[in-house]
Amino acid sequence: MFSGFMVDTWLAGILVALLAGAVGFFVVLRGSTFVAHALPNGSFAGAAGAALLGVSTFVGLAVFAVLGALSIAGLGRRGRHDAVTALVLVLMLALGALFIVLGAQYAPAVDALLFGELLGVSAAQLGPTVVITAVCLLALVLLYRPLLLSTVLPDSAQARGVGAGVVELCFLLVVALATAMTVPVVGTLLVFSLMVGAPAAARAVCDRPGRALALSIAIALTAVSAAIAGSYETDYPVGFFVGTVSAGCYVLGRLVGTRRRRVDHGAAEPAAA
Amino acid sequence: MTATGALVASGFFSSPAVGTALVIGAAVALVSGPLGVFTVIRGQSFAGEALGDIGMSGGSGAYLAGVGPLWGFLVAGVAAAALMELLGVQRRRGRDLATGVVLGSGLGLAALFLYLNSTEHGADVTMTVLFGSLFTVDRSTLPLVLVLALLVLLALGAIARPLLLASTSPELAAARGVPVALVGAAYLVALSLSVALCAITIGSILSTALLVGPAAASLRLARRPGRAMAVAAALGVAATWLGVLLAYDSYDWPPHHRGWPVSFFVVALVLVEYMLCGLIGGRRRAPHPAPDTAPPAALGG
Numbered sequence: 001m002f003s004g005f006m007v008d009t010w011l012a013g014i015l016v017a018l019l020a021g022a023v024g025f026f027v028v029l030r031g032s033t034f035v036a037h038a039l040p041n042g043s044f045a046g047a048a049g050a051a052l053l054g055v056s057t058f059v060g061l062a063v064f065a066v067l068g069a070l071s072i073a074g075l076g077r078r079g080r081h082d083a084v085t086a087l088v089l090v091l092m093l094a095l096g097a098l099f100i101v102l103g104a105q106y107a108p109a110v111d112a113l114l115f116g117e118l119l120g121v122s123a124a125q126l127g128p129t130v131v132i133t134a135v136c137l138l139a140l141v142l143l144y145r146p147l148l149l150s151t152v153l154p155d156s157a158q159a160r161g162v163g164a165g166v167v168e169l170c171f172l173l174v175v176a177l178a179t180a181m182t183v184p185v186v187g188t189l190l191v192f193s194l195m196v197g198a199p200a201a202a203r204a205v206c207d208r209p210g211r212a213l214a215l216s217i218a219i220a221l222t223a224v225s226a227a228i229a230g231s232y233e234t235d236y237p238v239g240f241f242v243g244t245v246s247a248g249c250y251v252l253g254r255l256v257g258t259r260r261r262r263v264d265h266g267a268a269e270p271a272a273a
Numbered sequence: 274m275t276a277t278g279a280l281v282a283s284g285f286f287s288s289p290a291v292g293t294a295l296v297i298g299a300a301v302a303l304v305s306g307p308l309g310v311f312t313v314i315r316g317q318s319f320a321g322e323a324l325g326d327i328g329m330s331g332g333s334g335a336y337l338a339g340v341g342p343l344w345g346f347l348v349a350g351v352a353a354a355a356l357m358e359l360l361g362v363q364r365r366r367g368r369d370l371a372t373g374v375v376l377g378s379g380l381g382l383a384a385l386f387l388y389l390n391s392t393e394h395g396a397d398v399t400m401t402v403l404f405g406s407l408f409t410v411d412r413s414t415l416p417l418v419l420v421l422a423l424l425v426l427l428a429l430g431a432i433a434r435p436l437l438l439a440s441t442s443p444e445l446a447a448a449r450g451v452p453v454a455l456v457g458a459a460y461l462v463a464l465s466l467s468v469a470l471c472a473i474t475i476g477s478i479l480s481t482a483l484l485v486g487p488a489a490a491s492l493r494l495a496r497r498p499g500r501a502m503a504v505a506a507a508l509g510v511a512a513t514w515l516g517v518l519l520a521y522d523s524y525d526w527p528p529h530h531r532g533w534p535v536s537f538f539v540v541a542l543v544l545v546e547y548m549l550c551g552l553i554g555g556r557r558r559a560p561h562p563a564p565d566t567a568p569p570a571a572l573g574g
Binding site for chain 2: 028031033034036037041083084086087088090091093094095097098100101102110111114115116187189190192193196197200236237239240241242243244246247250
């Protein structure tokens with residue numbers, strides 16, 4: 001399980017989990033769940049189109065994810081998604097279907113794209129994956145304070161000269177890049193589970209941002225490693241394990257969080273996610 | 274005659290598959306349009322989308338169990354709606370998260386079922402469940418589709434007034450004695466049924482387009498809810514019928530004459546309608562430079 005080609009998979013999986021856990025923390029904090037769902041949708045068309053044109057899948061993913069991010073930033077008002085955003089992204093999915101039919105691609109490739117593949121990252125792609133992870137993590141470090149501030153206290157951030165629009169756009173681009181590199185491993189549909197499940201579980205357990213962020217990354221790492229191991233053993237798609245483990249962690253986190261809050265405050269207040 | 278000949282490929286009106294497709298498409302659009310108006314007003318597009326995606330697990334599970342996919346869409350949709358309600362989808366705060374978590378686990382299941390399907394029955398199931406095809410819908414599901422459509426319409430008719438009040442101003446509705454939570458739950462069930470119908474028409478992950486698209490378009494034209502619902506139904510029917518026509522024509526199109534997906538045409542047409550309605554609505558409102566009077570909830574949140 002840890003030999004030969006699987007080394008690349010493990011490395012890619014760890015990078016993906018690191019990034020998804022960190023980016024996801026802000027996704028959940030800002031309530032941009034919809035974005036984390038929509039961007040992978042858009043990137044699906046990119047991957048299918050790239051296969052049609054014979055370009056690298058990775059390039060297709062990145063181009064369409066960034067396009068999706070820009071269109072969300074342009075169409076959504078003040079970070080709120082509206083119906084048109086949903087429509088544009090559903091159209092991208094439909095375009096993906098069209099590209100698949102036009103390219104007469106064989107279906108296992110489609111399954112791999114949607115639900116992830118154990119060997120989704122080849123040795124040649126590992127380099128770009130490392131670079132993108134580094135860039136995104138650096139961007140998150142730089143954005144950490146302005147993001148927190150503009151999320152928690154939008155007015156105060158505005159007063160201090162933190163441009164909400166710029167921060168939002170940078171954040172969307174980070175999500176887009178993270179999407180592009182996560183898709184080959186866990187699949188377009190399950191990127192979302194990883195980006196939302198892990199941080200949501202972390203947030204249910206602890207309140208401090210720093211600690212929740214660390215916990216979110218830890219949970220994402222657990223989910224991805226469990227998924228890779230499970231998929232290796234059973235041959236089931238990676239996405240299945242990512243989805244179920246992430247959701248399981250959330251349920252567990254909520255139970256623990258509710259219980260702890262009851263003990264702490266002696267109040268029967270349910271944990272608001 | 275030549276004009277229709279250029280537009281409609283021969284055999285369109287005599288093909289039984291086309292007939293079934295047109296009837297199902299119309300029935301589904303007539304239901305999802307009016308229901309979608311409430312989805313947009315309540316800002317629950319994401320919930321609608323999630324229900325569709327979760328339907329994927331039901332649809333693929335149905336293939337595994339050997340029953341019609343519509344049953345799978347139905348069961349998964351209603352179960353997911355109940356779970357979301359339980360986790361708190363009705364609260365404005367945190368409801369996207371509740372939706373998201375249910376959606377995530379549903380997608381995981383779908384991944385497993387589709388994988389099992391592809392090892393057992395070959396790989397076409399994935400494309401059918403995800404992206405649908407009106408032409409391949411079995412004629413025997415027609416009665417079920419019609420009954421469900423009628424059921425949802427009746428239910429919507431019964432709860433329309435309290436639902437509208439509860440959607441626009443929950444406080445006022447509560448003060449007037451409307452059981453806001455109950456109405457919301459009933460609406461969620463109707464939504465899941467309607468999404469199942471959309472899923473059989475244009476595929477589970479595209480179902481949002483038919484649910485939210487015509488409704489959002491109609492709300493840019495019509496201000497009154499009743500009129501908006503009628504316009505949404507009409508727009509939906511137009512998009513599905515024209516989509517079926519174009520898809521039928523596309524069997525003569527390049528690159529390899531196998532036809533383009535119906536769902537692609539329907540989704541693209543819905544988006545075009547949305548843009549056109551924006552242009553018309555914008556021009557009509559232009560003489561009055563009033564601030565945007567759209568219901569704030571329509572932006573979602």
